Amino acid sequence: MRILFPTLLAFGLVVMGQEPWLPPTAPEAPAPEVSEPQGTLFLEGGASLGDGVPQRSWYLGLDGRSTWRWSPTLGATLNARVDRDWMSRPGGASTTLTLREAFLAWRPKEGWALDLGRMQVREGVALGFNPTDGFRRDALLAWRTQDFNRLRESRLGVVGLRLQVVREGRSLALVLAPRIRENEADPRGYDPRFGRTNAAARWSLRVSPGSLGPLYGSVVVAGGEGGRSLAGLNLSAGLGRATVAYLEAAQVKRPPEEGGPEGRFHQWAGGATYTTPWRQSLSLEVRRNGAQPRRLSESTLPLEAWSQALRWQEPASRDSLLLHGTWDRLLSDFLTLQALWQRDLREATSMAWGELAYRRTRASLGLALLRQTGAPLTAFGLTGQRWAATLTFRWYL
């Protein structure tokens, strides 16, 4: 011990005094290639097992987004995906085209942008529920994950004309979307499904006065055929170096066939995200969906209410809580853990979902587990599915 302690101390002093290792100076760093068209293309596949219907399913998809720029003022974007799905029941195979975007982009002068065609139009600062996003109904073709970001990748764009103006820190965006055709019950294959996004003429206007100190906000108003209307507000603020807080709220009026009580109702989602210096993020969000009954299990048409919530991508509960966490580089530089927990605040029903993803430069592999609890007519008990496990991969070409 008399020899060991001084030896350890001397070793520690030597280590502490060592110059840090720096990589050798590199030759000139290569400039990133910017070629035309610019975009991404990847292959995705997944297999799912659970106690719902169907019990087993697989899919393979090819997903791509390309942008062309023909001149400093004119370009185009194409964003689409084709999936082949198989399910564990007879006749359970299908092919689906998700034409998310196909539009011409014109930038006539600085600060002005005009887009014509099918395009993604999204609003909202909240995580899992965006009341100010008026074009989200029926826009999601496949619900393959609980990951918010990946769900947004699966969303159909709306066909229309969009004008955006940005000047002196303020901005304005106007979207006009015509009625193209009715929403078909069961379109097949490569149908672009215009009926899902353009079954009624609609418009929206977003105005943003820019930042006011740490606060950023925008006002959204929207309307359309059938007496639908929306007036909403988005606010977000940075609080220190680690926290972002947000609030998204809307007063909504919908035609009776699109769900919700007669007259107007309110929807809002508010929360905050905190990030640690060690790559963990935690978000807490509280939501109110006034389109839903107080308690789903006590409503006269719980299945109808639940179905409308699914079509609108909103909580089936009137009042709910969402907790979301990510841990980047968990145990390894290439592992990311993501977890989500949603709970109805009026009934005993909840959903927990987690995914462990292994990500390398061109490929990723993920394993996700889902658990739902609640009585049969509650938000997470209605489908009868208690658990599911999903394995997914992506390969970037």
Added chain:
Amino acid sequence: MRTPLALLLALAPLAASTPVQQILAASDAIRNPAEPFRLSLTLVEYRDKKQQDTAQLVVYARMNPGRGQFDNLVRFMAPARDRNKLLLKNGNDIWFFDPATQAGLRLSPQQRLLGQASNGDVVTVNLAQDYRAELEQEETITDGEGKPRQCWKLKLSALRSDVSYFKVDYWVEKGTHRPVKGQFLSESGRLLKTAYYRKFRPQLGRERPMETVIIDGMDPQWVTCMQYGDYQPKHIPEAWLRKDGLATFQD
């Protein structure tokens, strides 16, 4: 040998004739061109001296005269999964934007990009606007190329709660005002990371550091190298530096 009093008297004229904040501002001017510009940035991450991961970015930066601070747009070029995603730092706001989904997510300065590089590391920042500088001492240190440099050691304290680091120990070379080294500290005084600025080359009118090497404060074997290149003057439209204009970005 100089007594401490004699040393202080020797430094006093220095502090009076070259205010410490101006030393920091001069160092900023070496890192950051005054005119709007774009540059390419390659982030290379090392673990135990082996290359692990790489990302390529293009940074567009323009001084906001009202704030005296840069507005930055970062465009991800590689890896493929992040291609054409955008990161905007505009004053107090940091936004991450995915053009594929039109989803804009507000981020905090503490969120990480790659390796040890946080959002606040990859963007162009004038430290003199965000930190108050005090001169601690003069000392000779080893730079990122293994050469001794005679430096002013500055103690930087954050002027606002939303800047990336609470405190920074910052070494600036005497005479040239080149940044040499920075140690970035948490509120508790814990070392978060160390940065070495090296490989000075002429770019847009003066010699600028073409590499910043970031070493993790807890694990010195975790190293991220930021390699700058292809500096170009560039007209940057205001719309590119506004959250609502990100959907219209085209370059």
